[in-house]
Structure formats: structure tokens, C-alpha cells
Amino acid sequence: MTTLSRFALPAKLLAAGLLLAGLGAATASAADREIRIGYQKSGALILLKGKGAxxxxLKPLGVSVKWAEFQFGPPMLEALNxxxxxxxxxxxxxxxxAQVASPNFAYVANDPPSSKSEALLVPGKSEIKSIAELKGKTVAVAKGSNTHYFLVKALEKGGLSLADVKLAYLAPADARAAFQNGSVDAWAIWDPHYAAAEAAxxxxxxxxxxxxxxxxxxxSDRRYVEKNSDIIRATLEELKKIDDWVIAEPKAAAEELSPIVGIPAPLLEKAIARQGFGVKPVTPEVAAQQQKIADTFLELKLLPKPITVSDAIVQVTQ
Incomplete structure (x- = not known):
């Protein structure tokens, strides 16, 4: 069993997805083309969904679009694989x-860095004033999420390692409840959950x-990209338009997103200001940063075998 396979995917979603995919096939037939998109309650994808752009x-191409919401990344990528x-x-x-779990896993693009959009939090009345004071304390984090790696590096900044704290592997909703009721001492989390916790x-x-x-x-999946490069290219182009709009009108974007995610617009505007927007191809420099993460998780024995990140990068051609 791989590390990723330990993340639970709701049985109904997985069964439905496998049925749609033809019991595991990665692409639909030419007569029934579609793109099934996983999204979270943040970023450009949810805004793209809301606008229907x-x-x-894709309608003139005879392509349908289906959407599936996920609370965080690991179960989404299990569904992809x-x-x-x-x-x-x-x-x-x-x-x-995800790359460990599937040889067909593929990177197709990325947004710019968003280093300020994730944080290590403590309750406002906590006596903990520094990272070093987390030694022996319980920290909530979503296993395999972006904040899992952030927590590793943040603890290093404070002279600690993962072994120096008690980890509570919790999805964002459960982590927030544990954080609020005092079951955990700290929480590694990303926006917009970060902004909402700050406000609280x-x-x-x-x-x-x-x-x-x-x-x-x-x-995406390498096989899907190879057979549907026009769909992927169109999706990335529409995402770029959304990114450009968010950069130009962050207040309007926050107001549009607010009723969708149930977070007040001023909080979302703060989260948007901390996030990088602007879809770009994955460069060798970005791949090198990803390789550092893979190597770190391998050293921590959280990754079962080494990977070469550059092997999973697929350029979307014309």
C-alpha cells in the first residue's frame, strides 16, 4: 500500500468515478468527450466553475464539464489516479x-508561489509564543497536504523536527473543530481557512x-492529456483569464466567491492578496523545488520510494 492510498476516498465518489471512467480508463470515447474537474473552496477553479466560462x-467542441468538490488535495489526487x-x-x-502511486500522473501547469497563504497557528490565548515552544505539543495538519511539508520546514526553523511534536492528522474541518475546542495546541493550515481562523x-x-x-x-493524467490536449489547453487558457481578473479586481473576486464558500468577502480578499495567480508552464526550476519536497518526504520515510519529479511534467502542445 502506498502512502497516498492511506487517504480515504468516499466510497460513493470513487465508485461513481470509476464507472464514469470505464472501470479505470483515463479517457472518454471520442463520441462522449468530457473533462471531470476536482476543485476545492479556494483558488481560480472554483471561480471558473461559478462563471460557467x-x-x-468547450461546448463547440462537443465537450461536457463535470465538477467534483474535495476538502483538500490528497483525496482529490487519489480520485485522479x-x-x-x-x-x-x-x-x-x-x-x-500521487506520482508515487501512478506512472501516468502529470503536472500540466502551476500558479506562482503563495508562501504567505499558509501558516502555523495557535489560539489567541495560548501561552505558546515561539515555534520552539511547540516541543511536546499536539499539532494538527492534513496528512500529505501542502502544509505537511510547510510544518516540517517551519519546525526546522524553530530547531525542532516532526518527532518533537505530536501530530494530529486531520482534514481542515476536523482540524478547525479540534483547534477551537482545545484538543490540539497548534494548527498548520492554508487559506481561506487560515484567514477565517485569524478572524476568529x-x-x-x-x-x-x-x-x-x-x-x-x-x-492531470498523462493519457488524458495526450488524447485531449485541446481540452487541457482550453481549460488552462480559461484559468488564465480568471487569474488575470482576480489580479485586476480582487475585491470583486472576493465578493463573488464569498457566497460560494461561506466566508465573508473581506476575509477572502485578505486570502486572495496572499495567493499567487497567473497560470504558467512548469519550469525546470519549479520541478527542482518539487524534487526537494519529494526528497524530504523520502528522508522522513513518509514516501515509500524515490521519484524524479521531472518525469511527470507534461507540456501541453498546440
Whole structure:
């Protein structure tokens, strides 16, 4: 069993995805083309879904669009590797585990770094004032998420390692409940959950600035990309338009996103300001940063075998 396979994917979603994918096939037939997109309640994809622009773009090509929501990255990429979805977006750590699980896993693009959009938090009234004071304390983090790697590096900044703290592997909703009721002493989390926790009185020990890059990646299956490069290219182009709009009008983007995710617009505007936007091809420099993450998790024995990140990069051609 690989590291990634330990993340539970809801049985109904997996069964439905496998059925849609033809019991694991990665692509639909030419007569029934579609793109099934996994998204979270943050970033450009959810705004693209809300606007319906991708459906309009792909309709002349006879391509349908289906959407599936996930709470965080690892279960989304398990669904991608299982053939339940065709396109996904996550932070920098989940792809490392996903590549171990599938030789067809593919990076197709990324947004710029968002180092300030994740943080290590403590309750506002906590006596903990520094990272070093977390020794022996319980820290909540989503296993395999972007904040898992951030937590490793943040603890290093404070002279600690993962072995020096008690880890509570919790999905964001469960982690927030544990954080609020005092079951955990600290929480490594990303926006917009980070912004919401701040507004509720949480205090930041450190964000990712100067610690991690925190790229946001757009991901697919190599076989799907090879057979549907026009669909992937169109999707990335529509995402670029959304990114450009968010950069130009962050307040409007926050107001549009607010009713979708149930977070007040001012908090979302703060989260948007900390996030990098602007879809780009994955460069060798970005791949090298990902390789550092893979090597770190391998050293920690959280990754079962070494990988070469550059092997999973697919350029979307005309």
C-alpha cells in the first residue's frame, strides 16, 4: 500500500468515478468527450466553475464539464489516479505522493508561489509564543497536504523536527473543530481557512514566507492529456483569464466567491492578496523545488520510494 492510498476516498465518489471512467480508463470515447474537474473552496477553479466560462468554451467542441468538490488535495489526487476525475489542483505536497502511486500522473501547469497563504497557528490565548515552544505539543495538519511539508520546514526553523511534536492528522474541518475546542495546541493550515481562523482570534507563529514556496499546481493524467490536449489547453487558457481578473479586481473576486464558500468577502480578499495567480508552464526550476519536497518526504520515510519529479511534467502542445 502506498502512502497516498492511506487517504480515504468516499466510497460513493470513487465508485461513481470509476464507472464514469470505464472501470479505470483515463479517457472518454471520442463520441462522449468530457473533462471531470476536482476543485476545492479556494483558488481560480472554483471561480471558473461559478462563471460557467469553461462550459461555454468547450461546448463547440462537443465537450461536457463535470465538477467534483474535495476538502483538500490528497483525496482529490487519489480520485485522479483512480480515474474518477481528469483534472485537479492542489498545493505542492500532494503531487509528490500521487506520482508515487501512478506512472501516468502529470503536472500540466502551476500558479506562482503563495508562501504567505499558509501558516502555523495557535489560539489567541495560548501561552505558546515561539515555534520552539511547540516541543511536546499536539499539532494538527492534513496528512500529505501542502502544509505537511510547510510544518516540517517551519519546525526546522524553530530547531525542532516532526518527532518533537505530536501530530494530529486531520482534514481542515476536523482540524478547525479540534483547534477551537482545545484538543490540539497548534494548527498548520492554508487559506481561506487560515484567514477565517485569524478572524476568529487565532495567532500566527509563522507563515510560509522565507520557509516554503507553496506553488499551486494544475494536474492531470498523462493519457488524458495526450488524447485531449485541446481540452487541457482550453481549460488552462480559461484559468488564465480568471487569474488575470482576480489580479485586476480582487475585491470583486472576493465578493463573488464569498457566497460560494461561506466566508465573508473581506476575509477572502485578505486570502486572495496572499495567493499567487497567473497560470504558467512548469519550469525546470519549479520541478527542482518539487524534487526537494519529494526528497524530504523520502528522508522522513513518509514516501515509500524515490521519484524524479521531472518525469511527470507534461507540456501541453498546440
Amino acid at each position: 469553461l462550459e461555454e468554451r 483512480a480515474g474518477a476525475i481528469d483534472f485537479a489542483t492542489t498545493g505542492e505536497s500532494p503531487p509528490v505522493f 482570534g487565532a495567532r500566527t507563529l509563522t507563515d510560509g514566507d522565507g520557509i516554503v514556496q507553496n506553488y499551486q499546481f494544475f494536474l
